[in-house]
């Protein structure tokens with residue numbers, strides 16, 4: 001049974017259809033990427049999954065839970081966390097403070113436990129601190145632990161954003177362009193972290209990423225959106241030779257002569273954008 005199931009989802013804003021009858025599955029334990037040109041509907045899809053938008057039509061389920069009308073905090077409580085494209089961190093707070101705050105704010109049962117089990121509150125607090133420290137080690141943020149987030153390099157801030165999502169103990173992690181604005185070395189680090197998140201922590205990952213080289217390297221499955229419609233889905237190998245995908249990225253249909261230049265598709269190869 002797929003862990004996340006998106007069935008015939010349409011999302012409409014007035015006259016604009018951001019998503020049109022999109023269906024996809026995200027099996028447990030996989031890295032699944034959603035790609036597509038600018039404005040294709042990728043972030044809209046993540047917003048629907050994470051409860052920020054509710055589909056105009058269609059259904060989204062995560063195991064037995066229906067997400068179609070669920071609020072973001074309810075989606076989080078089902079085990080879905082999101083690292084945002086625009087960082088959701090408090091720049092004037094340290095890395096540790098940001099992660100502890102995220103854990104307290106979103107995992108409300110910890111606060112509730114603190115109240116219900118007066119006297120055990122310190123134990124809950126100690127456990128939260130221990131959990132946060134473990135995530136800091138995992139994301140190799142030890143040296144920045146007590147640094148204010150606003151003073152950190154952008155690439156490190158992106159890592160803190162992923163760490164923030166991991167403190168929520170997700171089963172499914174949604175990553176919205178985690179490598180945007182990073183240099184090559186920072187990207188390589190982030191790729192390694194994403195693979196470790198999947199392999200070592202057993203977390204399913206949905207990734208939106210513009211770097212198609214990275215997408216093709218690390219994804220088990222890739223879905224391609226164009227103008228809100230799903231135009232392809234499959235293994236990276238299948239998707240990268242799909243004529244509809246090549247056309248979406250180059251604006252050139254398979255039967256037309258290919259353009260010259262660095263974005264020109266080569267035989268059987270995915271174009272880069």
Ligand SMILES: Nc1ncnc2c1ncn2[C@@H]1O[C@H](COP(=O)(O)OP(=O)(O)OP(=O)(O)O)[C@@H](O)[C@H]1O
Pocket residue numbers: 013016017018036037038039040041042043044045
């Ligand atoms: N809140 C909104 N109100 C109106 N239109 C919206 C809203 N959110 C998204 N859209 C529209 O929906 C379409 C898809 O946008 P979306 O941000 O999901 O695309 P995207 O694939 O994530 O793009 P990018 O790669 O540039 O981030 C666009 O036409 C966008 O203008």
